[in-house]
Amino acid sequence: MMLDWVSGVLLLVGSFLLLTGALGFLRFADFYARIHACGVTETLATSCILLGLLIQSDSAVPQFKLLLILLFVLLSSPTSSHALAKAAWNAGVRPRDNRGKQPLPLPPGEH
């Protein structure tokens, strides 16, 4: 019973985080802010959901598989966000101000 509650809360938190991530992706001004919004929330959200499911499951094999998926997500999700941001930087995308209009000043040495 207690565990059901925990897992329910985890699932809800996960879904909520995904929703905020999606909102941020739609609303934020420039590319880096958007990738930040979904990159950060996605890892945590998927982990929450996977943990919630892990608690729900009652046999060992699916639990083990879910654990593996969790590990995989923890590794791959931040890496892919990093790869995206890096590719964008290499392609010449530069951070912009809150309205997405003006390019922001870069620290010295960067261009």
Add this chain to the structure above:
Amino acid sequence: MELAVNIVLLSLLVTTAAALVLVRGLLASIMLTSIYGLLSASFFVIMDAVDVAFTEAAVGAGVSPLLLLLSVAVIGRHEARNAGARPLFAVLLVGITGALLIVGTLDMPAFGRADAPAHLHVAPRYLLLSGEETGIPNVVTSVLASYRAYDTLGEVIVIFTAGVAVILILASGTHRGSARPHSAPVDTKDPHTILQVVSKTMIPFMLLFAFYVQFHGDYGPGGGFQAGVIFASGIILYGLLYGLPAICRVIRPPVVELCSALGVLVYGVTGILSMLQGRPFLDYSVLADDPIRAQQIGIMVIELGVGITVASVLIVIYYAFANQFETNGN
């Protein structure tokens, strides 16, 4: 509940396809294709087709976007605006086809009915008897690799033909084969350190997972094709991060090309073994005394053939495409 998920997924699919019609620019199109593949894979799960979902996730959301991206890396992502000279003609043709399709659906049995003709004639035998006849719980595997094993041989030949065709089309000069690694392609100024470190830890597990999928196909979703795709993905990931010459040193192109033929031969020779003992082609019963054991051996061997061919053909195709990038793109 299932129905709701069904409707949501279908509307997402329609949205994605419509976006593909509207969007210009190849990179966005490829991303949408990938999403389309992932959505259809999810849809297949709802439809109980777990094996197909697995394959579609690997192919529709993995391999085909990868190949498209490799091509776009050579060609550039630009799509001309005025292209497509005859939209009216297209609308007409598509309209006729659509009308014919709708006409065809009118007399179809309702969706999901257990008494539809398709579920009453051939399929029940598979569901009722395949357990006794092949001893394999995953009916899709037993139908694929035993009852309709000849189709699967055809499938392996198709993928083999694709490998041959790609090499034949992209071969250049006097060199025969898929790749000709020469210049050092890895940009030493900007190494993908983080990607390299993370993927280096993951690639061994990917290869391990491929073997799990290969041999677990009898009991759950999976099998030679999916395993081959996963194995190839591991290799291709390494190639993407460390460059074509690095991967070619480890896995040499001529060897992979031979392996692609080897897989087909493993499959074919298994079939011929039965012929030599006076049974029809691909009749596994000659492989062991116990018929169920024989089926299991046969299915395992041919799935291995499928896995070898699929993995090596995909690697060959990757080599050929990446080689284009390194001779053309830079």
Add this chain to the structure above:
Amino acid sequence: MISHLAVLPVLLPLVGAPACVVLRRPGAAWAFACGVAFLAFVAASHLLVQTRELGVISYALGGWAAPWGIEYRIDLLNALVLVLVSAMGMTVLLASRASVRGEVDPSRHSLFYVAYLLCLAGLLGIVATGDAFNLFVFLEISSLATYALVACGRDRRALIAAFNYLIMGTIGATFILIGIGFLYMTTGTLNMLDLAVRLPQLGESQTVFAAYAFIVVGVCLKLALFPLHLWLPGTYTQAPSIVTAFLAATATKVALYVLVRFSFSVFHLETSRLALSLEAIFITLGVVAAFAGSLVAIYATDLKRGLAWSSIAQVGYMAISVGIGTAAGLQAGLIHLFNHALMKGALFLAVAAYVLRVGGTTFRELRGIGQRMPLTTAAFVVGGLSLIGIPGTAGFISKWYLVMAAMESERWLLAFLVVASSLLTAVYIWRFIEVAYLEKPESGKASPQKPAGMLLTCTLLLALANLYFGFDTRLPVSTSAGAAANLLGARTP
């Protein structure tokens, strides 16, 4: 002990192709491929003899009985087409060595033969199978190999031709897949014989109608029936000459076989309520194709392109015979299928020899070729006469049966139109003869190429076959009569 004859013609090239990859030297690959094709031909001939003696041969692949497993079902019809395809595949392959050396990059030679074997295996598999989905799989094997073979052409336009063919071929194959899906969901089976039994029980179903429509459109795309012929001229013109000879002699024939098989063995076109409208459609399209193809061929300035359009016209005749739909009509179609393969094989092999000698196939380049290459040109002329339908050649037999079938079903206008369009054929063949014999060759364009003995031998062989089957018509006529009777008699009472 059971006979494996039914599966051997397909299996040999199918397993031979990957084995051929091991051979890295082009000469070895070619020799091996020839051996495989020869064995397939021998097996197919034995199979034809057996079906003539024993009737239908069924072979359960994997040892699973028919509707559950995949079945090879060989009757007179597919035995005849198997023999034809394997014979033409073998002959063209034997002739190919010199031409491939002249027209294809050296780096591609050994895999070229692998792709050729795969294409042959795919075509033979389409013909031999008794399972609708298996047909789709083998269709794709042959198609993929064909795209690669076409792309081997020297000119960069070959790539465009191959790409266009890929798009249209895949649309066609997907249409066939849709049709098969519709059939499966209404009957629950994929086996053609089983389908033939179950479809009539459904009565008049819109789904079955749509299934037939999709399959026919898909097959007609492959058949290049007007107006779905758009891929053909480019493909035939730009592909290496050997590939053109091979495709012209086999691929469209196999497509016609599929059309006949689905129309009569599976759907019982002759008893369906759609029969009348479809009859009209096939005959109209066929007549239009015959005239349009011949007219374009007359105005072509390139021999290869002209012959490609002539193929479209000839496909028109075959469509007419399907449209007539009587036993005599089908027989005429099958005889024409057989004879046309011989004609186009001879003609395109002669073209391959011309390309090797003078480097091109425009009429300007071919001026006076008759004096420089007397034997090849003689073979070409025999093939051309056969194409027109001059008595004494195989072409005459097929035209004769076609006209007789049209008259028998009291379609006098149709009979007249067939004869009239043959006159158009005479125009473009005469145009070549004029160029070849009556014009002076352009001086100073002597060819460095060695004479290609095998190519010449095979061309002459096919030309002689055109003459032989103009006199001794027993093989195609009796077999196709039996096949046509089987097709129409397969209807369930």
Add this chain to the structure above:
Amino acid sequence: MDILSHFNYWVVVVLMMLGFFIVIARGNLIKKLIGLNIFQTSVFIFYISTGKVIGGSAPVLSSDIQLYSNPLPHVLILTAIVVGIATTSVGLALVLRIYRAYGSIEQDEILEQSRQ
């Protein structure tokens, strides 16, 4: 007729038409291949829909399951997916060569160059 009973099929028809439209109406060769991909995938969706039995489960035999979905369409589509990716890769290889030969992958520009 109950609308829901054929809803899936109609949606699939729309998907097929969208894919088919992209193939015909777009001049970019890669976009054509993408359209072909969508077209084929939609046909797969159709096949899999026909195999579904409401209330059934995935066809992996187990003693506590009574009703399974039809496994045969799954087998066919597994093969068809492979055919699809094979076609895509051969098509892309052709596109790469075309780009090398013509410097463009837009149909109009290529046709123009071919005429010259």
